[in-house]
Amino acid sequence: xxxxxxxxxxxxxxxxxxxxxxxxxxxxxxxxxxxxxxxxxxxxxxxxxxxxxxxxxxxxxxxxxxxxxxxxxxxxxxxxxxxxxxxxxxxxxxxxxxxxxxxxxxxxxxxxxxxxxxxxxxxxxxxxxxxxxxxxxxxxxxxxxxxxxxxxxxxxxxxxxxxxxxxxxxxxxxxxxxxxxxxxxxxxxxxxxxxxxxxxxxxxxxxxxxxxxxxxxxxxxxxxxxxxxxxxxxxxxxxxxxxxxxxxxxxxxxxxxxxxxxxxxxxxxxxxxxxxxxxxxxxxxxxxxxxxxxxxxxxxxxxxxx
Amino acid sequence: xxxxxxxxxxxxxxxxxxxxxxxxxxxxxxxxxxxxxxxxxxxxxxxxxxxxxxxxxxxxxxxxxxxxxxxxxxxxxxxxxxxxxxxxxxxxxxxxxxxxxxxxxxxxxxxxxxxxxxxxxxxxxxxxxxxxxxxxxxxxxxxxxxxxxxxxxxxxxxxxxxxxxxxxxxxxxxxxxxxxxxxxxxxxxxxxxxxxxxxxxxxxxxxxxxxxxxxxxxxxxxxxxxxxxxxxxxxxxxxxxxxxxxxxxxxxxxxxxxxxxxxxxxxxxxxxxxxxxxxxxxxxxxxxxxxxxxxxxxxxxxxxxxxxxxxxxxxxxxxxxxxxxxxxxxxxxxxxxxxxxxxxxxxxxxxxxxxxxxxxxxxxxxxxxxxxxxxxxxxxxxxxxxxxxxxxxxxxxxxxxx
Numbered sequence: 001x002x003x004x005x006x007x008x009x010x011x012x013x014x015x016x017x018x019x020x021x022x023x024x025x026x027x028x029x030x031x032x033x034x035x036x037x038x039x040x041x042x043x044x045x046x047x048x049x050x051x052x053x054x055x056x057x058x059x060x061x062x063x064x065x066x067x068x069x070x071x072x073x074x075x076x077x078x079x080x081x082x083x084x085x086x087x088x089x090x091x092x093x094x095x096x097x098x099x100x101x102x103x104x105x106x107x108x109x110x111x112x113x114x115x116x117x118x119x120x121x122x123x124x125x126x127x128x129x130x131x132x133x134x135x136x137x138x139x140x141x142x143x144x145x146x147x148x149x150x151x152x153x154x155x156x157x158x159x160x161x162x163x164x165x166x167x168x169x170x171x172x173x174x175x176x177x178x179x180x181x182x183x184x185x186x187x188x189x190x191x192x193x194x195x196x197x198x199x200x201x202x203x204x205x206x207x208x209x210x211x212x213x214x215x216x217x218x219x220x221x222x223x224x225x226x227x228x229x230x231x232x233x234x235x236x237x238x239x240x241x242x243x244x245x246x247x248x249x250x251x252x253x254x255x256x257x258x259x260x261x262x263x264x265x266x267x268x269x270x271x272x273x274x275x276x277x278x279x280x281x282x283x284x285x286x287x288x289x290x291x292x293x294x295x296x297x298x299x300x301x302x303x304x305x306x
Numbered sequence: 307x308x309x310x311x312x313x314x315x316x317x318x319x320x321x322x323x324x325x326x327x328x329x330x331x332x333x334x335x336x337x338x339x340x341x342x343x344x345x346x347x348x349x350x351x352x353x354x355x356x357x358x359x360x361x362x363x364x365x366x367x368x369x370x371x372x373x374x375x376x377x378x379x380x381x382x383x384x385x386x387x388x389x390x391x392x393x394x395x396x397x398x399x400x401x402x403x404x405x406x407x408x409x410x411x412x413x414x415x416x417x418x419x420x421x422x423x424x425x426x427x428x429x430x431x432x433x434x435x436x437x438x439x440x441x442x443x444x445x446x447x448x449x450x451x452x453x454x455x456x457x458x459x460x461x462x463x464x465x466x467x468x469x470x471x472x473x474x475x476x477x478x479x480x481x482x483x484x485x486x487x488x489x490x491x492x493x494x495x496x497x498x499x500x501x502x503x504x505x506x507x508x509x510x511x512x513x514x515x516x517x518x519x520x521x522x523x524x525x526x527x528x529x530x531x532x533x534x535x536x537x538x539x540x541x542x543x544x545x546x547x548x549x550x551x552x553x554x555x556x557x558x559x560x561x562x563x564x565x566x567x568x569x570x571x572x573x574x575x576x577x578x579x580x581x582x583x584x585x586x587x588x589x590x591x592x593x594x595x596x597x598x599x600x601x602x603x604x605x606x607x608x609x610x611x612x613x614x615x616x617x618x619x620x621x622x623x624x625x626x627x628x629x630x631x632x633x634x635x636x637x638x639x640x641x642x643x644x645x646x647x648x649x650x651x652x653x654x655x656x657x658x659x660x661x662x663x664x665x666x667x668x669x670x671x672x673x674x675x676x677x678x679x680x681x682x683x684x685x686x687x688x689x690x691x692x693x694x695x696x697x698x699x700x701x702x703x704x705x706x707x708x
Contacts, residue, residue: 234647
């Protein structure tokens with residue numbers, strides 16, 4: 001696995017696959033190499049970063065740890081920034097944003113939200129204060145929707161500032177020198193299916209460039225052939241009459257471990273088929289959110305390019 | 307309790323699939339929501355109801371679970387063989403579909419259009435095409451529309467709705483209201499006022515606040531975008547009544563305790579539990595019936611007691627195991643295998659005890675009105691019909707049907 005040296009890393013994946021842990025792990029790993037990193041959450045109703053670093057989530061980047069800053073790009077603040085960037089008169093900006101028609105227009109017009117939020121990430125991506133931007137995207141289906149918006153705006157409108165911005169977003173975040181999309185996945189048939197499906201959709205859109213997949217919680221419980229035979233025997237013996245109850249429970253829990261290892265191994269090889277070398281299995285790590293992210297950051301240590 | 311001999315949660319779920327006509331599964335991602343929706347649908351069909359399970363999740367997980375090749379916007383029946391192969395004779399029927407929002411939107415336009423000309427004008431509008439295309443990704447509006455459609459079709463006694471993960475499920479609860487506001491007559495007429503027509507920059511027009519806002523919107527989003535939106539509204543204005551009526555019905559339906567039950571799906575992991583609580587409070591705030599939880603992947607063997615030697619896998623059990631395995635490998639290898647088994651088991655028990663604590667926490671949080679159903683951590687990934695039936699055994703228990 002080579003994560004390269006990109007300005008912007010986007011991270012997506014099915015819900016619950018550990019996207020935020022991966023983002024924080026990447027940030028910690030880069031910060032350890034002396035890089036200045038900005039971690040962004042995207043219009044998160046309940047931001048996850050505070051459970052790693054404490055404090056409150058803010059729209060303006062805030063220091064989370066040495067060389068790591070974080071922010072949540074919420075829609076209304078992003079809209080404020082966007083309107084200010086196209087309307088120079090302050091008094092008028094407030095008037096526009098407070099107008100009820102405008103508010104309803106913006107919350108209900110599909111795509112406006114996505115474009116305004118992406119626009120803010122785009123702005124940050126030029127800011128010299130940071131070497132890397134790590135974007136904790138929403139779950140895969142909605143991440144796809146997010147990137148589809150600038151593509152649609154690009155086709156739909158012949159001119160105007162929105163179309164210009166959409167075009168700028170597409171060319172920046174579609175550039176493989178600049179941006180890379182990483183998938184967080186979990187072992188198991190359905191999460192893997194979803195990862196593969198989303199990858200296909202993203203590739204067909206051409207935005208953002210796919211950088212690889214990180215398989216979280218990959219168990220390290222390989223059963224040798226002898227182990228398998230012993231376990232099979234034990235399950236059989238434990239089912240017989242007179243066997244201790246606990247023996248049956250213990251063999252069942254070992255059976256679950258074995259099944260999960262099988263599923264994980266199978267899942268990893270399916271991911272390898274699609275992502276090739278750009279596949280990384282991450283261990284199951286104990287502890288708090290931040291301890292997990294710290295553990296991941298050590299695994300990521302050797303994967304960045306020069 | 308309507309059914310003796312099963313848990314309170316199982317009894318409640320049985321009542322839900324018998325009495326309600328809409329079950330909405332909500333919860334964060336990766337907690338088994340789609341699987342739960344499918345399992346509920348199967349049980350209701352077995353019990354004699356005409357059921358449809360609808361997923362609005364962009365992933366095609368439901369098709370996988372039900373053994374269908376794929377799901378589309380059309381309602382597909384789960385073949386009877388699926389049940390008979392498992393030795394079951396359903397008294398009702400089971401359908402499933404995945405919401406295709408583009409197709410649903412087009413159908414809706416057809417239905418609410420007063421005449422063919424209006425329909426063609428809307429369907430042919432460039433902004434409509436793009437807006438509906440974008441909507442395909444967000445799903446909320448059309449999910450509530452489909453809900454209206456299925457609920458009023460008379461084809462089904464029960465609609466089981468799977469929702470997209472967390473954040474968007476809340477969007478879904480509000481989608482019908484948002485649509486109503488979006489289609490507010492006043493807003494639409496604002497766009498249809500003369501100041502929206504020609505973009506004349508006369509002094510008189512500039513002084514009207516509406517005109518200023520309109521011009522600024524033009525600056526922000528481009529005049530062309532705004533003009534197209536205005537055209538879109540013009541084309542849409544004839545449909546507003548029908549739209550709003552339907553949105554209002556859905557909004558009322560979701561709040562009607564007689565027809566609707568929300569099922570909050572989660573796992574015992576702390577993050578998932580937090581989200582389940584959050585969801586519970588969101589539903590309660592909206593006066594929606596959200597007091598039923600299903601906790602998936604609950605660790606087993608939490609009740610295991612320690613042996614005389616203080617270990618879960620007591621000395622005599624380990625000895626028994628070693629004896630049983632002695633024929634298969636050297637004593638050293640057998641011993642190391644049994645040691646490994648013990649460490650797995652210790653972890654399972656510890657995890658199960660954590661799970662039990664977090665479920666207790668959920669129960670005390672929700673108060674006595676809350677009902678919590680548990681599904682244990684199962685050895686296999688659930689993606690086939692048999693697996694779904696296993697879940698049903700846990701969700702509904704077995705009652706004597708004679």
